[in-house]
Amino acid sequence: MATVQQWSGLEARALRLALRMSVRAFAAHLGVAVGTVSKWERLSIDTQPRPDTQAILDTALACSDAAVHLRFETLLSEAGRPAGPGRLVAATSPRMGDYETWTDDLDRTIAALSHQNFTFASHLLTRWLTRWKPAELDDKGLYLFARSTALLGDLQRDQGILLGPLSAHHSYSGARSIFTQLDIPRRVAQLDLSLAVVTEMSGKLDLAAQHYETLAADDRLSRRDRARSRLWVGTALSKNGDHDYAIRVMTAATREFDHLGEVDDWSVAHQKLALAHRGAGELTKALHLIDIARSTATPDSPMQRVRLDTAYGHILLSDRATMDDGLNVLDHAAKAATQYGLAHQLRSIETIRQTSQGDRERS
Template sequence: MTIVRTWTGREAKLLRTAMRASVRDFAAHLGVGTRTVSKWEARGADIRPTPEMQAVLDTALARATDDVRTRFSGLLDEVPSDPMRRRTLVKWGLAATATAGLGAGKLGSAEVATIRRATARLCGLDHRHGGETLWRAGVNWSQQAHLMLERGTYGGRIGDQLLAATGNLQIRTGWLACDAGQHDVAQASFTDALAVARQAADAEIETRALAGLGFHSNLFGRPREGLRYSKAAAAAAARLPRTPRATAASLLSAAVGGARSGDAAEAGKAIAGARRALDADRGDVAADWAAFLSPLEIDAVEATCAVETGHHARAELLFERAIAGYGGAFARNVALYRVRLAQARLRAGAVDGAVEAVDAVLDELDGELESWRVSTELGRVRREIARHRGAPGVERFLDRVRGISAQPT
C-alpha cells in the first residue's frame, strides 16, 4: 500500500524554490494546473498528493540541499522500504524530474551534493531492484550534470568536484544500462566517464570506468576485449596509493574475461589478486559504488568462472556460500547468482536442484526485481530445464513461467 503524506503549501513552495522551478514548470511536473500551485502557496493549505505527485515531490526533495531536507527529516527513508512507493518513485519520479531545476547559474557545494545524492540513490535502488527501469533516470541525471559543467558558473575547487561527481554518476548509469540490456547507452556512459576522468586526472574514476567497459564487453560476448579493458583498469589502479576495492573491481572483470576466453589460469590469477586486494583493505567504510565488493562477491565471480571452465561442483559450493551471505540490499545480485547456481546444477545433472534455485528467482521477478540480465540468463536456464521434461518439478516450473509471462504488465 502506498504511503501518502500530507504536505503544506509552504513546504511545496520551499521545495519548488529549491528546484529553481517556475510555478508553471512545477505544476507540469505534478500534473496539476498553475492556478492550483499558486493557491497552495498563497493559502498554505494542506495538500494530499496522489501517489504519482508524491513520487515527484519525494524525488525533488532527494535532490534538495541539506538545509531544505532537514525540514522533511525521515521522509526519504520511507521510500525504498515500501515496494509500491519504490515502483512509483522509479516510474514517475526519478525519470520525470531529473532534468528540472539545475544547469545555468552560480554553482557550489549544494549542487555537487545533489549529484552525489542522486548517484547514491540510484546505486542503492540498482542493487536492490535492478536497472531495467532506472537506467533512463541515470541518463537524465548525466545529461543534467553535463549541463551544469557547461553552463554553470563555478570556481576551480567546485569544478573539480563537479567533474568527479559527474564521472561517478556516468559510471553508475553505465552499470544501470548494462543491467537493462542497453548496449549503446552502457558503452557511451562508461566512455564518457573515462573522458571525464582524464580531464580531471582522476585515476580512481579512470580505473572504474575501464573496469566497467571490461564488464560490458564480457556481458555482450567480447571477452578478449573485456580482458584488455580490465588490464588497462588494473594499470590505472596501480597509479593510486591505496585502492583495494577499485583494484578488486578491475581484477574481477579480468577474471570473467579470462574464463570466457578459455584461459582458466588467467581467471584464477585475477581471482587470487582480487582476494589479496580486499585482504589489504583496512576496514574503511566502503563508498556506495563499492558496497557490493566483499569476499562474497569474489566467491560469486569465482563461481561464475568455474561454470565457464567446467568446474561445476566448485561453482555450486561458491554460489551457495555467496547467496547465503548476501542480504536483501543486494537482491539483484542474489537473483543473478541463483540463476547461475541453477546452471551449475544442471550441468552436474541435478535438475531438481536447478528448479529449486530458479523458483526463488521467479518470486523476485514477480515482485520488485526488474533486471534484463537476470531475465535473460533465466531464459537460457529455462530452455535447458525444458529439455528435462519428466524430471521432478520441471512441468510445474514451466507452468509457473508461462503463468508469469501471461500476466499483464
C-alpha cells in the same frame, strides 16, 4: 517539464495548490511537519526550505503528471513568477545550494541502484543531466555531471542496455571524457574498468580479459579495484573455457579481498569461483563455494540474489540427479529478474536453459 532553481514558500504553495491538496495532506505527501508548510505559506518569498527539503520538493514536482505541471506554471505566472521555456527560473550556472542538493541526489541514486530501483534512480539523474550542459558548468559542476553520467552508465548496464547512443558504453565514454578533461586519473581508470565490463557483457571475452589484465596492474586504481580487475580476468577466462587458469587468478583475487576486509567482494568472488569449478567439472567444490557465497551475500540486493540463484541453478543443472532442482531455481531467478528489469540476467538464464536442454537431447 517545469523545474525550480530555488524553492521559496511561494513555489511550495503553488505546488500544493497544483496538487489540489490541503496543508495537512501536502505535509504528509512531502514527509514534513504541518507547521513547516504553514510557515512557508505565511512567509512566501521571504523563506526558503532547507537544501534537503528543496530536494524533496524537486522530487514531488518531478513525479507529478503533466496536468499538475501546467497548473503549477500557471499559478506561478499569476503570482508574477513567469515560467521560461522548460524551466521556471533561468539560470546560467548552478549555485552552491544546487551543488549540495546534486551531491545528495547522487548518494540517493547509489542507494536506489543498489536495490535496483531503476525508475527512481533514473529520475534523480535525469533531472540534473538535463538541467545544464557541460559548457555551462565550472569544475565542481563538471565533476558532478561526470559522476551522474557514470551512474547513468551503471543503471544502463544493470538493465542490459550495453551498446548504442543511449547505452552504458556511451555514458561511460562521456563520463570518461569529462574526467580526462578535469585531469582526475583515478576516475578515468575506474571508467576504463566499467568499459571493460561492458566489453565482457557484450561477449568480447578475449578483449575484455586483456583490458582487465592491464587494469589489474594499473596504479591509478585502488587495491580493491585492482583486485576486482583480477577477479574479472578470471571471469572472462572461465566464460571462454579456460577454467584452470581462471581458478588460479580468481583465488588470488579472493585472498586479496580477504586481506582488505571487503566482505561483499569476497562473497562475489566465491560465486564466480564456484562457476569456474563447475566449468572444470568439479561439482562438489562448486557446490561448496556457492553455498559460501549464498550464505554471505548482501541480503537486500535483488541483483546479487538473481546472480546467485542463476549460478546455483547452473551448477545444479550440471548433475543429472539435481537437474529438476536447477530448473526450479532458474525459474525463481527469472521471475525476480523480470520483476526488477534485469534484462541481461534474463538473457543469461535463457542461455543456460537452452544449453542444458541441448545437452539433455544429445545424451
